[in-house]
Amino acid sequence: MLQAITRRLKREKRGISTVIVVMLSLVLLVIIVGNVVLWSYQMNQLDWEKIQERIDVINAQFVNETWAQNPTAYALKGSTSWVSGDLLDLAADDDVYMTFRSYYSGTAASYSVDNDLSNVDSSSDKGTQSNFTAQQYGPDSIYDTLTEENTAVASNVTLINAESFEGPWPPSGWSETSAWNKENNHAYAGIYSADFDGGSGLAGVLATPDLDTSDSAAIYVDFWYRDDGCESGEFVLQYYDGFFWDTVSDIGATLFEGQWLHYQETVTDSQYFRSDFRIRWSTNTNYNNDDAYVDLVTVTKEAGQTNYELDLEAQWTNVDYTQANEELAIYVNTGSNSYSLDATGGYMLVGDGTADWGSTTGTISFWIQWDTVANRPWGQHTDMEARFSGANLVLDWGGTSSLTSSTSFTAGKWYFIAIVWNENTNDLYLYVGDQDNPPSQDVHNNAWTGTVSTLGVTQNNFMASRGGLDPTDGHGDDLRYWNIDRSLPEIQSDYNTQLTGSETNLRSYFKLNNNFDDVGPDNNDGSSVGGYSFSSDVPFGFPSTENLRVDVWTGASWQNIFTDLTNGWNNVSVSSYLTSSTFTIRFKGSAETSDNVQDSWDIDVALLRVGAGEYTSEVEFTGLSNVEEWTQLEWTTNVGWTTGSVNVTLQLYNFTLDGYPTSGNGYIAYTSDNSPNVDETISQTIDTNPTDFRNATGHWKIKIKGTKAGATQFDLNADWIAIREARLGTIVTFENGGSLTTHLVSLWVNNPTSHQRYEMNFFIAPGETTSYFGNNIVLPAGSYTLKVSTERGNTAIFSED
Amino acid sequence: MRRKKVKKFVKRFLRDKRAITPVLSHLLLTVVAVAVMSLATSATFVITTNLKETMGERVIVEDVWFNGATGTVDVYMRNVGKANIQVSGVYVNHVGQSFNGPFLLEINDHGWLRIAFSWISGEAYYIDIVTTRGTHVASYYKAP
Numbered sequence: 001m002l003q004a005i006t007r008r009l010k011r012e013k014r015g016i017s018t019v020i021v022v023m024l025s026l027v028l029l030v031i032i033v034g035n036v037v038l039w040s041y042q043m044n045q046l047d048w049e050k051i052q053e054r055i056d057v058i059n060a061q062f063v064n065e066t067w068a069q070n071p072t073a074y075a076l077k078g079s080t081s082w083v084s085g086d087l088l089d090l091a092a093d094d095d096v097y098m099t100f101r102s103y104y105s106g107t108a109a110s111y112s113v114d115n116d117l118s119n120v121d122s123s124s125d126k127g128t129q130s131n132f133t134a135q136q137y138g139p140d141s142i143y144d145t146l147t148e149e150n151t152a153v154a155s156n157v158t159l160i161n162a163e164s165f166e167g168p169w170p171p172s173g174w175s176e177t178s179a180w181n182k183e184n185n186h187a188y189a190g191i192y193s194a195d196f197d198g199g200s201g202l203a204g205v206l207a208t209p210d211l212d213t214s215d216s217a218a219i220y221v222d223f224w225y226r227d228d229g230c231e232s233g234e235f236v237l238q239y240y241d242g243f244f245w246d247t248v249s250d251i252g253a254t255l256f257e258g259q260w261l262h263y264q265e266t267v268t269d270s271q272y273f274r275s276d277f278r279i280r281w282s283t284n285t286n287y288n289n290d291d292a293y294v295d296l297v298t299v300t301k302e303a304g305q306t307n308y309e310l311d312l313e314a315q316w317t318n319v320d321y322t323q324a325n326e327e328l329a330i331y332v333n334t335g336s337n338s339y340s341l342d343a344t345g346g347y348m349l350v351g352d353g354t355a356d357w358g359s360t361t362g363t364i365s366f367w368i369q370w371d372t373v374a375n376r377p378w379g380q381h382t383d384m385e386a387r388f389s390g391a392n393l394v395l396d397w398g399g400t401s402s403l404t405s406s407t408s409f410t411a412g413k414w415y416f417i418a419i420v421w422n423e424n425t426n427d428l429y430l431y432v433g434d435q436d437n438p439p440s441q442d443v444h445n446n447a448w449t450g451t452v453s454t455l456g457v458t459q460n461n462f463m464a465s466r467g468g469l470d471p472t473d474g475h476g477d478d479l480r481y482w483n484i485d486r487s488l489p490e491i492q493s494d495y496n497t498q499l500t501g502s503e504t505n506l507r508s509y510f511k512l513n514n515n516f517d518d519v520g521p522d523n524n525d526g527s528s529v530g531g532y533s534f535s536s537d538v539p540f541g542f543p544s545t546e547n548l549r550v551d552v553w554t555g556a557s558w559q560n561i562f563t564d565l566t567n568g569w570n571n572v573s574v575s576s577y578l579t580s581s582t583f584t585i586r587f588k589g590s591a592e593t594s595d596n597v598q599d600s601w602d603i604d605v606a607l608l609r610v611g612a613g614e615y616t617s618e619v620e621f622t623g624l625s626n627v628e629e630w631t632q633l634e635w636t637t638n639v640g641w642t643t644g645s646v647n648v649t650l651q652l653y654n655f656t657l658d659g660y661p662t663s664g665n666g667y668i669a670y671t672s673d674n675s676p677n678v679d680e681t682i683s684q685t686i687d688t689n690p691t692d693f694r695n696a697t698g699h700w701k702i703k704i705k706g707t708k709a710g711a712t713q714f715d716l717n718a719d720w721i722a723i724r725e726a727r728l729g730t731i732v733t734f735e736n737g738g739s740l741t742t743h744l745v746s747l748w749v750n751n752p753t754s755h756q757r758y759e760m761n762f763f764i765a766p767g768e769t770t771s772y773f774g775n776n777i778v779l780p781a782g783s784y785t786l787k788v789s790t791e792r793g794n795t796a797i798f799s800e801d
Numbered sequence: 802m803r804r805k806k807v808k809k810f811v812k813r814f815l816r817d818k819r820a821i822t823p824v825l826s827h828l829l830l831t832v833v834a835v836a837v838m839s840l841a842t843s844a845t846f847v848i849t850t851n852l853k854e855t856m857g858e859r860v861i862v863e864d865v866w867f868n869g870a871t872g873t874v875d876v877y878m879r880n881v882g883k884a885n886i887q888v889s890g891v892y893v894n895h896v897g898q899s900f901n902g903p904f905l906l907e908i909n910d911h912g913w914l915r916i917a918f919s920w921i922s923g924e925a926y927y928i929d930i931v932t933t934r935g936t937h938v939a940s941y942y943k944a945p
Contacts, residue, residue, distance in 0.1 A: 020831065024838040028845050035849045043856050043883070746879075746911075748864050752945055755866040757877065793861035793881040 050792040054738035057798035058769065060786045061731045062779040065628070068724040071621035071702070073502040073521060079103035079139060080617050081568030082500060083715060090621070090721045093638045093681065097717040100619050101568045104329060105707065108611030111319045112136040118315040120553045120584050126151055127310040127589075135314065135606045139331040139569075141497045143602035146548070146587055148308035150598070156220070159211045160299040164190040170206070178204025178283075186293050188224040188260045193295035198229070198286030207280035211299060214275045218302040219267035221279060224260045226293035227252050233284060235292040237263070240278040241271045252283075252292065260295070308598045310548070310589035316608055318581050323610045325710075326575040328585065330550065333602040334567040337498050337541035339534040340367070340477035341512045346530025347464030347471045348479075348516060350380075355460045355508065355524040358384055358452040363482040365418035365431075365491065366462065367539040370411050370474035377417075377472050378479075379465025381455045386419065387465065388472075395419060397428055398450020406443050407432045414475075414539035416495050422485040423451055431491055435539055438492045462510070468529055475537055479510040481520070496540035502622075544599040547590035552577045558586060565601070571615075571713035574608070583608060617716040618705040623723060625698045630725045631775045633690035636683035637704060638720035646672040646706040646714065650682060652723075653701035656692040660703060666693060672706070679719050687776075690725065730777040732786065734796075736764040742794075744772070748787035751780045760788070857883030858936040860906065865928070867920050867944040874918050876930065878904075878938070879911035886936070892929040893918050920944045 070091045076082060085098030116132045119125075130145040163171055165182040176194075179202050183195035194206055213219050227235055235252025238245040254261060279299065283292050341348060350357075357364060357380060368377055377393075379385025385396050391408040394401055397419070409415060416433040428448035433439030462479050464471040478498070484505045494503075501509045501519030509520040514534045516526035536542070547564035554577060561572050577583070585606075589599065635652050652666035653659070661667040665686045673680060686693065694700050700723055706716055730749075736742050744762040748755060762772050779786075779800070786798040859882030866875040874893070880886050888904040890897055893916065901915045920926065922944050929939035 018834075021834045021838065024834075024841070028838075028841055032845050032849055036852060039853045039856055043859075046859065046883075746863060750864065750866070752869065755864055755868075755875070755877075757864070787864065789861070789863045789879065791881065793859065793879070795861075795863065 046792070049740055050794060052738050052740050053742055053790055053792055053794045054736065055742050055744070055764070055788065055790055055794060055796045056735045056737060057786060057788055057796045058733040058735050060733070060779060060798055060800065063727060063729055063731055063773070065727040066724060067626060067628070067726075068722055069623045069625050069700075071623045071721050073622045074098075074500070075502050075504075075620045075622070076100070076500070077618035077620055077703070077705070078105065078616055079569070080619055080716075083566070083568060085718075090718055093679070093720040095679070095719060097640075097719050100617050100716045100718070102615040102617035102706070102708075102714050102716070103569055104571070104609060104613065104713070105616040106609070106612055106614035106709070108323075108325065108327075108609040108613050109320060111316055111608040111610065113314045113606040114317045116312065116314050118313045118584050120313065120315075121558065121586075123311065125312050127312050129312060135603050138605035141333075141493055141604065143333060143604055145600050145602050146310060146312055147600040148310045148546075148589055148595070148598045150306050151309045152305040152307040154217055154302045154305060156300050157303045158298070158300050159213070160208060160297050162189070163297040164188070164295055165192045165194045166190045173209025174207065176204065176206045178202055180204050180206045180283075186226055186260075188226075188295035190295075193226075193293045194281075196235075196281075196283045196286065196292040198283075198288055198290030201285045201287060203282075203284045203286070205280045205282045206294065208278050208297070208299065210276045210278055211301075212275045213273050213277040213301050215303060215305070216273045216301040217268075219272060219277070220298075220300040220302070221263070221265045221267060222299070223263050223297040224295045225251055225263055225281075226260050226295075227254050227257045228291040228293070229257065229289045230283070230286060230292055231290070234286050234290055236282050236284070238280050238282050239267070239272055240274075240276065240280070242274055242276065245280065245282070247282075251281075260293075306596050307593060308589070308595045309592050310599075311586060313584060313586045314606060315585075316583040319578065319583050319608050320610045321578045321580055321583075324575070325609075325611060325613050326573065326578045327571055327609045327613060328550075328552075328561065328574045329569060329571045329605075329607045329609055330562075330565060331569050331604040331606075332548070332565045332567060333497065333541065333604060334565070335498075335541035335543045335602065336567070337477070337511065337513065337538045338543055339512060339514045339536060340369075340475045340538045341463065342475050342533045342535035342537070343463035343471060344473060344531040344533070345471055346528055346532040347468055348462040348476070348510075348532075349527045349529055350460035350462060350508070350510075351518070351522075351524030351526060353459040353461070353467075354457050355522065356380070356457045357460065357481045357508070358455050358457070359483045360424065360453045361422045361483065361485040362452075363418060363420045363484065363486040363491070364480070365416065365495070366479040367414055367416050367477040368472075368474060369414045369537070369539070370409060370472060372473045373409050373411050375470035375472040376465035377476070378462050379469070380457045380460040381452075381466055382458065383450070384452045384455055385465040386417075387470065393417070393430070395428070395430060397421060397448070398423075398452045398455070402448060402450050403428050403430055403443055403445050405430055405432065411474075416539070418486070418491050418495070420485045420491075421448070421452065423453060427485065429485075431488060433495060439488070439495055441488060462526075463532075464529075471530065475535055477512050477539055479508075479512065480506060481508040481522075483507050498541050541602075542600075544601055545597055546595070546599040548601045549588040549590050551586050551588055553584040553586070558588075561585075564590065569713060578608070578610075612709070614707060614709045615713050616705065616707045617714065618703065619716065619718070620701055620703045621721055622699060622701045625694055625700055625723065625725055627694070627696070627698045628725070628727050629773055629775070630690040631687070631728045632726040633686040633693055634683055634724045634726075635686075635693075635702060636681060636720070636722045636724070637702070637718070638679050638681045639704060640677050640679040640717045640719065641672050641706055641714055642717065643676050643708060643712055643714040644672065644674040644678075646708045648672055649703075649705045651703045651705075652684075652686075652693050653703070654692050655695045656689070665689075676714075677717070679717070681720075728776055728778075730774045730779055731771050732774060732788070732798075733769065733771045734762075734764055734788065735769040736766055739766050741765050743791040744788050745791050746789045747774060747777065748789075749777065749779060749784055750787065751782065751784045754780065854884040855934045855936075858886055858932060858934055859883070860886050860930075860932065860936065860938050862930075862938060862940070863911065865942045867922075867942075871915075872919060874916040874920055874926070874928065874942075876914040876916065876928065877911065878906060878914050878930070880906035880908055883908065884934075887933045888914060888930055889933040890931045891916050892931070893926050895927070895929070
């Protein structure tokens with residue numbers, strides 16, 4: 001056929017122009033027709049789809065929901081320190097505060113204290129220091145513990161004054177049995193002596209009255225005795241220890257019979273320092289001619305007077321004293337660990353017992369003092385517990401006998417124990433410390449193949465294991481669970497310091513200060529089972545009852561600059577005292593007479609700051625809200641400052657931007673009132689993307705920061721911190737009765753005075769009835785018409801009268 | 802060598818008995834045919850484009866507000882078609898009215914068309930909006 005066409009073309013006399021015209025005409029014709037047909041089809045399709053659409057508005061309902069929260073945790077920023085109050089105080093504007101102390105953030109030169117060797121007042125030191133070097137660095141939770149010294153001078157008190165049995169028998173308060181009597185056949189002093197005449201195997205005792213030796217440092221016993229024929233064991237001297245008569249001397253065993261002998265003893269054994277101490281002479285199975293005599297009894301006690309004092313100097317020797325701003329700064333840990341749990345057959349239930357501490361990585365630590373080294377101090381599962389084998393602690397951690405301590409534990413001593421594990425690196429550690437030594441690695445298994453993260457919980461117990469198995473007898477304190485494997489330096493940094501509970505990765509924290517509260521984020525408040533009490537015997541951080549003063553040496557005398565060092569930073573200007581390169585202070589107890597309580601204080605660091613100063617207080621509060629579709633967010637702080645004109649920034653964390661805003665929504669900056677201690681309520685309402693300020697689980701964070709130049713340390717008094725969310729809008733319910741998916745593009749809310757259009761972008765599948773929440777769509781009071789338009793141009797109307 | 806070749810070509814051309822006229826006539830005819838078809842093609846493009854735009858015009862009235870505050874009739878229009886539109890005239894009860902022209906809506910665009918018309922409450926009005934391509938959007942609306 002192709003050949004035929006070619007032949008015909010060759011034979012055709014008409015030119016190529018005819019062919020071109022014909023071909024192009026055909027092409028144009030096809031284009032025109034095709035275009036029109038296709039376009040017509042497309043528009044018809046559009047019209048057809050519009051006809052097929054069936055959208056109805058079923059209902060419209062105005063929604064106005066609000067939620068409000070207060071912080072549930074806080075984190076101290078910089079070196080800000082907590083002073084007082086707790087998170088519950090932030091729930092209302094009620095002048096009940098949570099207080100935080102600012103820290104030094106200036107650029108002045110710092111001079112650490114140089115020595116504790118000075119003696120500017122020619123008065124010897126009183127008290128002891130545990131580690132003066134600790135005062136030269138920090139704050140680092142490594143303390144120099146200042147402990148009061150007993151400076152009282154002892155004096156003697158006569159309890160029995162030369163009793164020679166001259167008066168009525170027995171002397172007042174004395175007691176005797178059997179053949180003890182007073183006789184005048186032998187006497188060392190006077191006419192009579194106390195005499196026991198033997199018979200047919202007679203036995204009897206002569207005892208003094210109760211002697212109050214409870215405040216004694218020593219008891220001096222002095223008497224004369226005579227042994228006429230007594231054998232060993234037949235005439236003995238005994239002391240009462242509260243339970244038993246202890247034989248202290250077999251005075252009848254003497255070879256010097258028939259003569260008066262002098263007995264003298266100084267008793268220093270504290271078991272006899274009692275309010276009911278007694279002395280007795282006991283005769284046993286004495287026969288005829290086995291006679292015993294006692295005369296001229298004198299008992300004296302060295303009165304154990306106590307008066308604890310502290311007077312310790314600290315000195316700087318090379319300080320720049322030419323600057324205008326000169327400040328003494330001392331960081332103190334006054335201690336707030338008031339109680340420990342004294343388990344006597346009972347134990348503690350962690351949460352409701354189901355708290356699972358079996359994470360992939362973790363650290364469980366606690367302080368413990370065993371009364372009896374036995375049983376199980378902690379456990380939640382047969383393969384996740386600590387138990388004793390002899391005096392060694394065995395960890396069943398993901399299996400049996402995963403680790404055995406090298407330390408042999410003893411009773412009556414506080415130990416710090418930390419169990420650290422990491423399933424990913426196959427490491428299992430046991431760290432052990434005590435009151436005198438920071439924790440160190442006791443034993444390490446670097447090929448640990450156990451798994452605790454999948455075990456589950458039988459029952460989580462402290463001072464017993466898994467359901468109250470083998471309760472251990474002793475004191476427990478400061479139980480912590482972290483969901484990370486803490487390093488030894490991390491553990492050492494806070495093992496003897498009370499935490500706030502909001503430290504990163506700390507999940508549960510039981511201070512056991514007279515309660516079983518879990519102040520960690522897991523909030524697994526515990527309870528007790530069986531016998532227990534709370535005891536004031538604590539391993540660290542016992543709060544002092546006495547004020548610790550600080551005086552400065554003026555060159556001639558001491559001048560007081562702190563009446564009581566409080567927890568955290570204590571700052572005071574010393575410009576008027578720093579007049580040379582040498583500067584001396586002393587730590588002084590506030591009760592220096594008749595002080596029967598030996599107090600101690602932990603000094604972290606002592607500094608002199610010279611030059612431009614600035615203080616900052618910065619705290620981050622976190623709370624938990626919800627993941628509702630908020631349309632508005634209002635955050636409020638009501639705080640005051642103990643000094644005026646503090647530069648304050650308030651920030652609400654923007655989780656979408658992953659940071660604290662520095663302007664706009666989520667950021668407020670102001671200068672506080674000129675006067676100190678003025679509470680100011682500051683709030684901000686956010687209508688644009690309020691959900692940016694929470695994370696996927698509904699958590700939010702507010703940071704409060706106050707800064708002021710100068711040498712005055714100040715406190716932040718947080719009275720009320722709140723966040724309030726609102727969901728304001730209208731829920732409209734649509735029904736798609738057609739066979740096509742419908743795209744809703746606009747919503748109208750009309751009444752005679754207003755026609756308000758809202759953009760929509762909402763799809764409804766065929767046959768579906770679904771609700772749409774319109775942010776900030778407000779339905780007017782009275783009658784209105786609600787109208788929705790589809791992308792294809794259809795409209796549905798809903799009316800409310 | 803090259804000079805020889807040129808000489809040979811000129812000699813052959815001069816010896817050729819056929820005339821040049823038929824060649825030229827074919828060429829001219831081809832040029833004319835192409836030009837005519839180009840014009841036809843352009844015309845086709847213009848015609849089909851206009852046709853498509855006219856066919857593709859779809860505009861809807863989302864809302865009509867007899868606005869008591871301004872005394873106007875406000876019509877909210879949305880272009881749901883495939884071509885831009887421009888309103889050329891507005892008729893209320895078949896009487897032309899002034900409006901906030903020029904009123905242009907691109908594809909998927911929307912906005913208020915404000916008609917200066919003194920309406921009476923309770924009355925029904927036939928409002929006819931005409932585009933430049935002649936599309937009418939018309940319906941009865943009752944003033945509240």
